[in-house]
Amino acid sequence: MSITTKEIAKICNVSRGTVDRALNGRSGINSETRERVLEIVRKYNYQPHLIASSLSRGKSMSIGVVLFDLNNRYFSQLSNTISLAARERGYFTYISVSEKDHDSEMQILRNLASRRVDGILLLPAIQGKDYIDFLKSLEIPIVTTGNHLPGIHHVSINDFNAAFESADYISRRGYRRICFICPPLRKKGALEGRLNITSQDLRARGVRRFIDTNRGYQLEMLLQKDYVDRAVAMVRQGGEKIAFFCSSDVYALELLKRFREEGIAVPRDAGLMGFDNLDILAYINPRITTVSTSVEIQGRKAMDVLFKLISGETAPKLCYVPHEICPGETL
Amino acid sequence: MSITTKEIAKICNVSRGTVDRALNGRSGINSETRERVLEIVRKYNYQPHLIASSLSRGKSMSIGVVLFDLNNRYFSQLSNTISLAARERGYFTYISVSEKDHDSEMQILRNLASRRVDGILLLPAIQGKDYIDFLKSLEIPIVTTGNHLPGIHHVSINDFNAAFESADYISRRGYRRICFICPPLRKKGALEGRLNITSQDLRARGVRRFIDTNRGYQLEMLLQKDYVDRAVAMVRQGGEKIAFFCSSDVYALELLKRFREEGIAVPRDAGLMGFDNLDILAYINPRITTVSTSVEIQGRKAMDVLFKLISGETAPKLCYVPHEICPGETL
DNA sequence: GTGAAAGCGCTAACAG
């Protein structure tokens, strides 16, 4: 194991306090003593013991990141940005994945609290008053992104507006029949609202609002697990040409794949639009029309807010990052 | 802040030692006292202070994961598996990204050592004796995957064999002219070998060995940054039909994208094979032929070895995980 | 400018 400040002190014939002053650039030390101490520190390759330091200081210089999925490309990019932003400020990140499991998510949060992380960036898969009370009881700064929790600081895209504008874009591409695809929403009632899908829900509301405020459009919703089969059937049935608006690029990819197998051409036989602008879309032919924000902006902004809270400053409860429509070849 | 064992002890009229025995299920305590203590523990929502515990126990119940890239899908899947495997054993993971930067990688490792992580899972982007000495000086169990470092425990695919077998597969699909694409290798000399690209290097050697041990095949290497342009030119030039064997699916995707734009049909005009079997390939048409191992197996196995080392057991220095060719439609 | 001492919260060894 590495040498300690106690031993350094003995070697230098000074007290531990002085060693500490030298190491942490604190004032009240002769610059010669400082040099002498730092000399020995280098010589013996002293490594600070951050655990002891954390205990003493009461802060761990680490932040927790809780995601419900890391396999989703969007979240892995987000983690990357977050880790970098944290490291730039001397913080390390604990990244953990809940897999959308209620108990896991709670367990992870408790564990992070036990590790006395200085802040938590959370993509919640849970909602409800009890959960929010639990989060508050941790007494740790928390910023959410993705799904929203009332009363908790939140940084994200304005899902409602983004979906509204997407529907508008679809209409301007000449479609009068829009089918919104969002399988996560099927769980809405089933789980008595415990699952947090506010983000998806807002997207659905955004589309609906567009339909409600503009005459002459027809909206269908596909929330079932077998949405791919059903979408194929809808196209086969004919009638007014449909634009499938997917609440995530993932569903758009699945649709496109199946359409290709079935000989359904996009956009000849049906329109298609996604959400998130996953970077793998660059390799997909035809280019899928989608809407999104920059992951980097989102991650950076969320960390800005989190660090504000950590340092005791105030920050707005709600912060939207800009989004934009990314035109492709599928509408 | 949360209540401490000291306070619990006072409330229960017992000593801190007894509280500790109750909390950690240690023996030597009356079951009634235990119940009484745990009652209070629950009542006051006591949360263990893992930092204090770590300091006292000398282990932090955390492991560090150092990647040089998290945007690569393969690595994010790997991190996911690792986090899960760690959490199953009560460990938390610090995930950090070096972005292939030498100084970052060193800084991260030092920081993890300062945080007294119990083990490190490393995807190194550095090599060289100094670096290996440095790693050993940390006195922390380390397992690498991806790139290899002599003398350090390693779990990975057998890149040499996998590439050899891939070349063999390509030949059996009727190609006599193979072009191996591997841009990272262009840096081999330039950086005086500081950059660790052993994994890519082994793939190149595997292909070459196949060519050297079998008569009648022609091997070309494309290591330049503008490999896409050059590949297009090669196809245009005509002659014996080429199979492009890419050291990563990423390059195969780029090639396919460009070929499509240029009106080059695969496999009609040229063959194509990748490496890694990234899951996004499922959405790509035509299905790219590739070779790989299961990320899950690789992650699990690496963690098995790491935990063996952490608990003081011995483990083989080198452990290969099985690989297989994944036939697609591009050869 | 420097040293001594108390303390962060938990753990472990040793008495009783």
Next chain:
DNA sequence: CTGTTAGCGCTTTCAC
């Protein structure tokens, strides 16, 4: 079975 004590290594306060 339970209490006491002495740490883990660093930080911080208060004398000198």
